[in-house]
Amino acid sequence: MPVAIPLTTHDLNSGGFAAARARTTARMTATVMDLTREIPNIRAYALRTWHEATQRLAEDPEATTAIRAERDRF
Structure with a gap:
């Protein structure tokens, strides 16, 4: 069985991983800002x-569709 070389944080923080994290953060921030607006x-x-x-x-208290609609809206 070949020896597995462990990845360090230095390996994961350089290159594509950092760029991917930055894109994900920017996308999430944009989504939150859109929702906030x-x-x-x-x-x-x-x-x-x-x-x-x-x-x-209030107009027709016995109407089952009105009761259901009011519950759904609440």
Whole structure:
């Protein structure tokens, strides 16, 4: 059985591994920034749809579709 040469941190931190980690970090940072910009819009949409479902439920409290819609929106 051949002797396996162990990799050191110096081997892994040079070359392609460091560049790949930098690309991954940049991609994750960009994704987080995009989501951070969209959160107010998502919250506004969710609140609006929940209010609409609540109003429909107030108009007809016995409607099973209105009850289901209000629960889903909440």
